[in-house]
Amino acid sequence: MRTSPEITLPLRLGEQNEHSTIPVQLASEFRRLISETVLSPGDVVPSSRALALHLGISRGSVVAAYDQLLAEGYLVAAAGRATVVNPQLRSVQAPSRERVRATAAVTSSELDLRPGRPWSRDVVGAAWKSAWRQASAVPAEDTVPALGLLELREAWTEHLRRMRAVVRDPSQLAVTGGGREGLSLLLLALAHGNPSRLRVGVEEPGYPSLRRVPARLGAMVIPVPVDEQGLRVSDLPTGSEAPDLLVVTPSHQYPLGGSLPIDRRQLLLEWATRHRVVIVEDDYDSELRYASHPLPALASLDDPSDGRVVLL
Template identity: 65%
Template sequence: MRSSPEITLPVRLDRSGTDPLPAQLAGRLRELVTADVLAPGDTLPSTRALAVHLGVSRGTVLAAYDQLLAEGYLSAAAGRSTVVNPQLRRVHPHPPRAHRPLPPEPTPAYDLRPGRPWAEEVTGPAWRTAWRQASAAPVGGPVPVLGLPALRSAWSEHLRRMRAVVRDPAQIAVTGGGREGFALVLLARAGARPLRVAVEEPGYPSLRRVPARFGATVVPLPVDEHGLRVADLPGGRAAPDVLLVTPSHQYPLGGSLPVDRRQALLEWARRNHVLIVEDDYDSELRYTSQPLPALAALDDPVEGNVALLGTLSKTLTPALGMGFLALPATLVPAVAAARHDLGQPVGAVAQQAIAHYLAAGALRLHTQRMRNRYRRRRAQVTAALADTPGVRVYPMDGGLHAVVQTRRPEAEVVAALAAAGVLVSPLSEYWSGAGQRQGIVFGFGALTERELAEAMSLVAPEVGLNRL
């Protein structure tokens, strides 16, 4: 029978003290058990090993162990290691503590907070094969700072096929997700003075909070039903250093930036030397039309002004924590230098697995399956809210969420739904200042058809004027 590994004991003895060393050792071990540092069933070091570690005689350790065996704190049998008594709490019930953790909050019946895809079908045969191949590969040295060449090549091919973005694999950087990739660009762009970073208003909360963490000044820019209002962008000295934009599917309102605005945006960026960070949010999850060309596809791949930011959190699962940057060639050295100092955050095995997954075409097939699934969920939401008076449902041409503007007080709606076991996000949270709109934002991707129908039967009455 294999024994469990011995635990390292943080024990110190006072040789100048008046208490005998065996009594001191027994007392220290008793304290570790009481403080839960030593748990029932933990294996203690052998008497010989602990004696050498503490610089005492083996007889000292034997005496301490014998004392704790007699008190019921330890347990031993012939031919086996000494362990903390597995039945310790029967012999010595745990005393009550003031710092006991609070009981967890009850799990809601329906968690509709946005940003959660359907992850049940991710771990299919292609996924398991990819991870099996990755785990069987030889364990090498450090991961290259911009990522494994195989994954960068796979991303390059995926972008060419799915987004018409042609970038050499040398212009791809593997990231630890959207926020980490955005942070990397900000570090690469940083100079002697704090950056001025423009963001859409309203916009994606988690990405909007990143620039302030780097000491940047955040400049909100207004959007309309088509996305960023390019004609109103500041120029000259008022122009920002970096602009974060979601042209394919503006978050949360859902607008798609028309081609003429995209061209005007690129011209504005060239004229004012602005780096555009294109968050390609939900670009592959459209239901009513094909996505328009990415800004990066319209930009010069060498001297351009667009860094394309992508992630697998919506197409696969946020649990993976992986994404990419497709960079103009002129920005690659600065990004590589920042990554060299910070290190590559994604391990080699995960990178190899996703490289296999992408190369097999599995992500394209999975995205197609999920697009069909989400289209059905979208239809459920649309039907459930179709006859609800007093609400405005924003277009859901793509993505995994719905935006509902209501004339009822937002806080009242959110609280009532929470009391009914339905979690949603307040619409006002997507604004940083004036102009906030009242309503809710909720996701529909992570529930079954039955669960979504049940949730919508609770949501529709609460957002409608019939509750006033």
């Protein structure tokens, strides 16, 4: 009689965040085991049926967690073969957070997220209209900090921590009038006001609106190839041919729709560090997922104090 191998993985469900769903907790535990090298590249993971029986949870919860890890590139699977930890995966180390100020978790009220039912309770009605009239009657504040209101940057810091796994201090954030203005300001800052000196890599094909920004500022635009998984990191130029700055869409490549797997993300960060390239992560549509949870931002893998990624 065929038996399943004994499962010895130290999976701890419910200890970190008991309010998270079982699939979210399970996926997080696998990331932890991979980060701590308990699971190494190429290791076979238990079957969904065996793991569900071992943990006393539904098989659907295990399948959902595996689907998320497959989407992120931590696991790979093929028809007729066991699911394994991505053989191309490098060791994953959590970024240093010595200089990052800890922020407390903030609970949110329930929202009706059923399709076709917009949330309008808090933005429609007499109270909203009255608050809007009062706010518009107050003289505009002319002493706003250059980086934006501190309260707004603190709110964005908390949002990035909870939704994109990016832990930063509010002093590391700047509020702009959109992605194009943010990229323009970054190019001007890097080139000390003369962006025509810069070489800017853009995905080919890529999002037309954002890739027109460096050209309008006089920078040299360098197309870089993509495939169904996003940026082809192995084909990036090196040495003197490497750009000063590279604009990428790792969570949802436009227009092909691919998500950059974890092994390519690690290679991209290594390439950027080696060639001193600034990576601009265009994080558009990153939270709009249908088959899995949002992928962690590329910036979440970068060092918060001495990294190469700017999250747009």
